[in-house]
Amino acid sequence: MEDRSLIMVPGPTNVPDRVMRTMMKPMIDHRGSEFKTLYRGLVENLKYLFQTEGDVFLLTASGTGGAECAISNVVSPGDKVVIPVFGLFSERVKENIVRRGGEVVELSLDWGAAPKAEQIRQVVEREGNVKALAVVYNETSTGVTVRDLEEIGRIARDNGVLFVVDAVSILGGDHLPVDEWNVHVCVTASQKCLACPPGLALISVSEKAWETIENTPKPFYYDLVQMKRFSEKNETPFTPAIPLVFALDEALKMVKEEGLEKRFERHRICAEAFYSAIDALDLAPLPRIEDRSHTVMAFRKPPNVDNAAVRRIMKERYKVVIAGGAGKLRDEIFRIGCMGMISEAEVIQTVSALEGALMETGFQTRAGDGIEAARRRFSSEF
Amino acid sequence: MEDRSLIMVPGPTNVPDRVMRTMMKPMIDHRGSEFKTLYRGLVENLKYLFQTEGDVFLLTASGTGGAECAISNVVSPGDKVVIPVFGLFSERVKENIVRRGGEVVELSLDWGAAPKAEQIRQVVEREGNVKALAVVYNETSTGVTVRDLEEIGRIARDNGVLFVVDAVSILGGDHLPVDEWNVHVCVTASQKCLACPPGLALISVSEKAWETIENTPKPFYYDLVQMKRFSEKNETPFTPAIPLVFALDEALKMVKEEGLEKRFERHRICAEAFYSAIDALDLAPLPRIEDRSHTVMAFRKPPNVDNAAVRRIMKERYKVVIAGGAGKLRDEIFRIGCMGMISEAEVIQTVSALEGALMETGFQTRAGDGIEAARRRFSSEF
Numbered sequence: 001m002e003d004r005s006l007i008m009v010p011g012p013t014n015v016p017d018r019v020m021r022t023m024m025k026p027m028i029d030h031r032g033s034e035f036k037t038l039y040r041g042l043v044e045n046l047k048y049l050f051q052t053e054g055d056v057f058l059l060t061a062s063g064t065g066g067a068e069c070a071i072s073n074v075v076s077p078g079d080k081v082v083i084p085v086f087g088l089f090s091e092r093v094k095e096n097i098v099r100r101g102g103e104v105v106e107l108s109l110d111w112g113a114a115p116k117a118e119q120i121r122q123v124v125e126r127e128g129n130v131k132a133l134a135v136v137y138n139e140t141s142t143g144v145t146v147r148d149l150e151e152i153g154r155i156a157r158d159n160g161v162l163f164v165v166d167a168v169s170i171l172g173g174d175h176l177p178v179d180e181w182n183v184h185v186c187v188t189a190s191q192k193c194l195a196c197p198p199g200l201a202l203i204s205v206s207e208k209a210w211e212t213i214e215n216t217p218k219p220f221y222y223d224l225v226q227m228k229r230f231s232e233k234n235e236t237p238f239t240p241a242i243p244l245v246f247a248l249d250e251a252l253k254m255v256k257e258e259g260l261e262k263r264f265e266r267h268r269i270c271a272e273a274f275y276s277a278i279d280a281l282d283l284a285p286l287p288r289i290e291d292r293s294h295t296v297m298a299f300r301k302p303p304n305v306d307n308a309a310v311r312r313i314m315k316e317r318y319k320v321v322i323a324g325g326a327g328k329l330r331d332e333i334f335r336i337g338c339m340g341m342i343s344e345a346e347v348i349q350t351v352s353a354l355e356g357a358l359m360e361t362g363f364q365t366r367a368g369d370g371i372e373a374a375r376r377r378f379s380s381e382f
Numbered sequence: 383m384e385d386r387s388l389i390m391v392p393g394p395t396n397v398p399d400r401v402m403r404t405m406m407k408p409m410i411d412h413r414g415s416e417f418k419t420l421y422r423g424l425v426e427n428l429k430y431l432f433q434t435e436g437d438v439f440l441l442t443a444s445g446t447g448g449a450e451c452a453i454s455n456v457v458s459p460g461d462k463v464v465i466p467v468f469g470l471f472s473e474r475v476k477e478n479i480v481r482r483g484g485e486v487v488e489l490s491l492d493w494g495a496a497p498k499a500e501q502i503r504q505v506v507e508r509e510g511n512v513k514a515l516a517v518v519y520n521e522t523s524t525g526v527t528v529r530d531l532e533e534i535g536r537i538a539r540d541n542g543v544l545f546v547v548d549a550v551s552i553l554g555g556d557h558l559p560v561d562e563w564n565v566h567v568c569v570t571a572s573q574k575c576l577a578c579p580p581g582l583a584l585i586s587v588s589e590k591a592w593e594t595i596e597n598t599p600k601p602f603y604y605d606l607v608q609m610k611r612f613s614e615k616n617e618t619p620f621t622p623a624i625p626l627v628f629a630l631d632e633a634l635k636m637v638k639e640e641g642l643e644k645r646f647e648r649h650r651i652c653a654e655a656f657y658s659a660i661d662a663l664d665l666a667p668l669p670r671i672e673d674r675s676h677t678v679m680a681f682r683k684p685p686n687v688d689n690a691a692v693r694r695i696m697k698e699r700y701k702v703v704i705a706g707g708a709g710k711l712r713d714e715i716f717r718i719g720c721m722g723m724i725s726e727a728e729v730i731q732t733v734s735a736l737e738g739a740l741m742e743t744g745f746q747t748r749a750g751d752g753i754e755a756a757r758r759r760f761s762s763e764f
Contacts, residue, residue, distance in 0.1 A: 004408040005408070005410075007408075007409050007410070007411055009411045009413070011621065012409050012410075012411070012412065012621060012624060013409070014408075014409060015409050020405075020406055021406070023402075023405045023406070023625055024402055024403070024405070024406065026386040026387070026389075026396075027389050027394050027395070027396055027397050027579065028387075028389070028394075029389055029391045029394070029703050029705070030394065030580070031391070031705070032697075032703060060442060060443055060444050060447070060580075060581050060623075061442055061443055061447070061603065062442050062603075062620035062621045062622070062623075063620070063621065064602065064603055064619075064620040064621075065442070065443070065603040065620065068601055068602055068603045072601070092602065095602050096601075096602050099599065099600070099601055099602055189621070191621060191624075197409065197623065197624055197625045198412075198442075198621045198622065198623055198624055199442050199581050199622070199623025199624075199625070199626060200623075217481065218481070219450055219454070219478075219481055219601060220446065220450050220474065220477050220478050220481055221443065221444075221446055221447040221450045237446075238444035238445070238446040238447065239393065239394060239444045239445065239446075239571070239573060239580045240444070240580065240581070241442075241579065241580055241581025241582075241623055241626060242394060242573075242579055242580055242581075243405055243579045243581070243625060243626070243629075244581060244623060244625070244626070247625075315414075321411050321414060323411070323413070
């Protein structure tokens with residue numbers, strides 16, 4: 001039997017059959033009329049997703065490539081950029097800034113903490129002459145969401161600083177009205193909350209960012225000015241990953257059919273059910289309660305339990321794949337992706353697999369406590 | 383009825399159903415064991431494709447992204463790089479070098495011409511202190527193949543110059559034994575002669591290139607040193623376009639089953655059939671006979687015929703899609719991709735559509751002359 005597992009890592013996620021099937025469409029010429037029609041619809045739905053009247057682009061690259069594209073278009077050598085670092089992915093964005101020759105002003109926090117608006121305000125005002133502020137909205141490595149993002153956007157606006165947001169593991173799963181929150185450049189990726197296969201990065205650019213972008217030296221492949229020029233004729237500068245563009249088109253249609261608000265609510269309820277189960281199992285989430293992500297759950301491995309063994313049992317016995325930690329937390333935590341095609345069924349299947357595997361590796365708990373807690377969260381909705 | 387056209391542009395190409403179907407495989411975790419197994423097999427088959435004992439990598443990006451990756455890993459600001467420019471894609475590689483801060487030494491040729499070994503030798507020896515030599519092996523915009531590539535590789539070796547080859551629209555369709563021809567970094571893309579969908583760039587790196595690569599500042603997403611580190615554990619640094627990796631795996635298996643020599647021969651025969659038809663129709667190929675590509679045919683539009691109209695009729699009436707020119711030759715030439723899944727059937731279908739559309743737009747020819755000439759070329763094989 002084909003080994004179809006439930007993929008509950010923080011991306012890539014499970015992809016609906018409806019989206020998968022679109023990848024079987026016959027190949028088309030990316031300079032032809034079918035592509036232009038496809039592109040036009042995509043742009044409209046991307047604007048809905050980002051809640052923006054600005055420009056939107058797609059780039060054949062992973063989310064990290066997308067984040068590097070954003071930084072490369074905004075940061076010139078010598079530019080001062082403020083970045084809170086609180087996990088692996090904010091480390092990566094910092095690395096992007098360093099490689100562009102930017103002057104990094106790092107707000108360094110513990111992994112598991114979230115930067116607060118007040119901290120950002122102090123750094124920005126103390127520094128002065130800040131070109132950009134880059135924030136990872138959802139730190140995939142620690143399950144932390146920056147709940148102050150809207151307020152941080154106001155700080156950027158009040159200080160005349162460009163606001164770049166890496167929303168890779170959250171856009172489509174939680175609130176981020178790009179225009180309303182004053183985000184100038186926002187990046188996400190196809191394989192997270194959009195429930196699409198990996199391979200495409202998506203980028204929004206606000207009107208205010210263009211002047212800077214036009215004056216920033218940048219790699220050819222990342223050139224947003226060129227992307228804008230091609231976008232005006234409903235094309236991409238270079239051959240895009242066509243099957244993934246078909247898939248993204250369908251995935252965005254599903255986002256629109258459901259509606260953003262309903263989708264965010266569904267993610268929130270599933271996240272709360274996961275956290276209820278984690279509590280009931282006496283496991284400790286890494287972030288404080290107010291910083292907890294609705295799209296990535298990160299919680300500590302109990303002592304005397306082998307991280308890899310738990311995940312191996314979950315996969316082999318229960319066909320559920322979750323992740324360990326990333327970077328320096330590799331063995332210390334588990335991470336669950338709560339993204340895209342997530343509902344009570346996936347939550348319960350994952351919690352029961354986790355319970356079973358924990359017990360099998362010597363963890364003491366009463367069978368069913370986690371499942372019961374998760375289930376209660378769903379019942380209370382109806 | 384679904385509009386399935388024969389895609390005869392110079393990439394993307396038609397993709398075999400066998401390859402398409404693999405994209406429907408359930409999503410997997412790119413940090414899990416299935417991916418590692420898949421990756422291990424891919425690497426082996428990529429080494430076969432590139433004919434190298436060196437390292438091979440895959441990058442989620444278009445071919446242009448792959449070419450920029452190659453340049454970014456080899457060229458440091460101030461480095462002198464020799465590049466023959468003879469079409470749009472060699473212009474692009476030049477642009478990559480400029481954006482990296484390299485000092486471009488351009489050998490500028492007419493579009494339609496091919497750089498010769500002797501010209502390259504003169505430039506390299508005259509300049510001295512050349513860090514790298516970058517050559518587009520097959521200029522997709524003009525249908526020109528650099529037939530002196532092996533000799534140019536010797537010039538690079540004799541002068542201690544790194545040899546970077548953009549083989550995007552040719553690898554898998556014509557000879558390029560990377561190690562034997564002294565190519566240090568070679569790039570191709572999934573959607574050309576491999577008959578795979580677009581979205582992946584493939585890169586080979588020879589042992590000799592590593593010292594330079596390690597000492598070159600480079601963008602994070604393009605960092606080959608990091609790719610090598612991850613490759614050692616059969617992973618990519620960032621989430622790859624998983625469905626395309628499945629597809630590439632299958633496409634490479636098909637390359638191996640057929641065998642490189644047979645595959646090159648098949649491309650050559652189909653190309654000769656196309657050129658026979660082009661001759662019979664009194665159309666003029668852009669390149670001289672000795673420079674003609676086996677993977678991209680470029681030939682002049684007859685006077686008094688509308689380029690776009692011919693292509694529209696071919697598509698609408700005969701369901702065959704070919705390309706016009708690129709860049710400054712946009713309206714002057716037609717281009718046909720002869721790549722991947724190419725055989726007598728596709729050649730004949732394309733030639734007959736071209737004949738029909740040309741006649742319909744007022745071009746004087748005897749119906750069937752092109753088809754007859756192409757068919758003769760195939761008959762002479764058997």
